[in-house]
Amino acid sequence: MRSDRETTAYNRLRMQVAPTTEQLLEIHGRIRACVACRLHVTRTQAVPGYGPVSARIMAVGEAPGEKEDQQGRPFVGAAGKLLTELVESIGLTRRDLYITNTVRCRPPGNRDPEPDEVTACSHFLDEQIALLRPDVILILGRHALLRLLPDSAGISRLHGERVVRHERTYVPLYHPAAALYNGSLRETLFADMARVRAYLDEAESLRAPRPQPSEPVNADQLSLFAL
Numbered sequence: 001m002r003s004d005r006e007t008t009a010y011n012r013l014r015m016q017v018a019p020t021t022e023q024l025l026e027i028h029g030r031i032r033a034c035v036a037c038r039l040h041v042t043r044t045q046a047v048p049g050y051g052p053v054s055a056r057i058m059a060v061g062e063a064p065g066e067k068e069d070q071q072g073r074p075f076v077g078a079a080g081k082l083l084t085e086l087v088e089s090i091g092l093t094r095r096d097l098y099i100t101n102t103v104r105c106r107p108p109g110n111r112d113p114e115p116d117e118v119t120a121c122s123h124f125l126d127e128q129i130a131l132l133r134p135d136v137i138l139i140l141g142r143h144a145l146l147r148l149l150p151d152s153a154g155i156s157r158l159h160g161e162r163v164v165r166h167e168r169t170y171v172p173l174y175h176p177a178a179a180l181y182n183g184s185l186r187e188t189l190f191a192d193m194a195r196v197r198a199y200l201d202e203a204e205s206l207r208a209p210r211p212q213p214s215e216p217v218n219a220d221q222l223s224l225f226a227l
Ligand code: URA
Pocket: 061, 062, 063, 064, 065, 068, 073, 074, 075, 076, 077, 079, 080, 101, 177
């Protein structure tokens, strides 16, 4: 828990540097061109992430699936539809979220990402988190949990809990794909999401207004918002 003085210093620091869409697009460009691991050979295209640079919530999934690989956007399939429902259940929309994955290229046949593939992609996620500085990072499933909180307990213990590490707030959740055909997991996901609403309200009350990027918005930038 931050003291009042720490909170004030932290908010001052945040006010000094507004993240820009250009900076985010620059990271996206490097991800699209990345050939650091074997997944680039079989991808149709990389899936860097999607959402506004001003998003207060970041969601991190596992890896693009077939539809994501075709469309270049994360969570556009059935799991994405459930993610949208979850977000809407707490009065938000997908436009309030920046969504990305642990690896940015589809593993062939939707197999699990290999550790060296996760490592090769890792610095992109660090850069995106450092740029956006979201109030809450939703960790979707065990692969994202292993990547973001490697020393923590498993998802079945931590789901819905708020975990604060190095000034970042994480909430592990079951992966929406796991809940697609499991009614009780689905219920748990919605209950956990309701807790996220409370965490966000708390974060909101602690922070100063965030400066919005002042640069003009061009068509490429707008495409980040068009869902
Ligand atoms: N779509 C994604 O982009 N990531 C997942 O983890 C699952 C579906």
